Amino acid sequence: LDHGYAGTTVRAVAQRAGVSTPLVEATFQAKPRLLKAAIDVAIAGDDEPVAMLNRDWARSAQAAGSVAGFLTVVTGVLGPAQARSAGLVLAALEGSVRSADLAEITDQLVRQRLATAAWLVEALGRYAPRPAGVTETEAADTMWVLMDPAVFDRLTRQRGWSVQQYQEWFARSAARLLSTGSTDHPPKDVLP
Numbered sequence: 001l002d003h004g005y006a007g008t009t010v011r012a013v014a015q016r017a018g019v020s021t022p023l024v025e026a027t028f029q030a031k032p033r034l035l036k037a038a039i040d041v042a043i044a045g046d047d048e049p050v051a052m053l054n055r056d057w058a059r060s061a062q063a064a065g066s067v068a069g070f071l072t073v074v075t076g077v078l079g080p081a082q083a084r085s086a087g088l089v090l091a092a093l094e095g096s097v098r099s100a101d102l103a104e105i106t107d108q109l110v111r112q113r114l115a116t117a118a119w120l121v122e123a124l125g126r127y128a129p130r131p132a133g134v135t136e137t138e139a140a141d142t143m144w145v146l147m148d149p150a151v152f153d154r155l156t157r158q159r160g161w162s163v164q165q166y167q168e169w170f171a172r173s174a175a176r177l178l179s180t181g182s183t184d185h186p187p188k189d190v191l192p
Helices: 008-016 020-028 032-044 056-061 067-095 100-124 136-146 150-160 163-178
Strands: none
Touching: 008 020, 008 032, 020 032, 032 067, 032 100, 056 067, 056 100, 056 136, 067 100, 067 150, 100 136, 100 163, 136 163, 150 163
16 A cells, blocks of 8 residues: 555565565465455455355345345445455556556456445345336446445545445445335345
């Protein structure tokens, strides 16, 4: 975060971590993979090998009982994850212009965010239908944009919002853009 992707060396990372440069190189093989690992840990908040959508928060969101409850659980995870990871993701996106290896990593990050957005849209649709004319693809793309780390960065760092303000904005925006009708009834069926 301090020096950007290009300005950060593997040696500097090793020194900061208190380990040898060869250990970092042997563990991650390449600087892009080191950054991807750092992003994954920042998003999850830990280094457990459990996919985000297989974690307890996802089960809690599925059982929330309403659009508002669902989005409260989601934003309670999303806000802190963005606070930990947005700068790293933006550094990766910036660096990907000059590095084919990093471009592959950022493509993977973009696909992961889209998969999460699609999951959120599907789950949200179990509590209230989407507005007329909003396709599943458009809904997923809308959620994907709302989740963009650049949006989080601009609102919190550039506009001075707190993480709580971001979470509340995200929940209101997702509900308004992606659901209609009653938002407090039980889900139509149980998610797998």
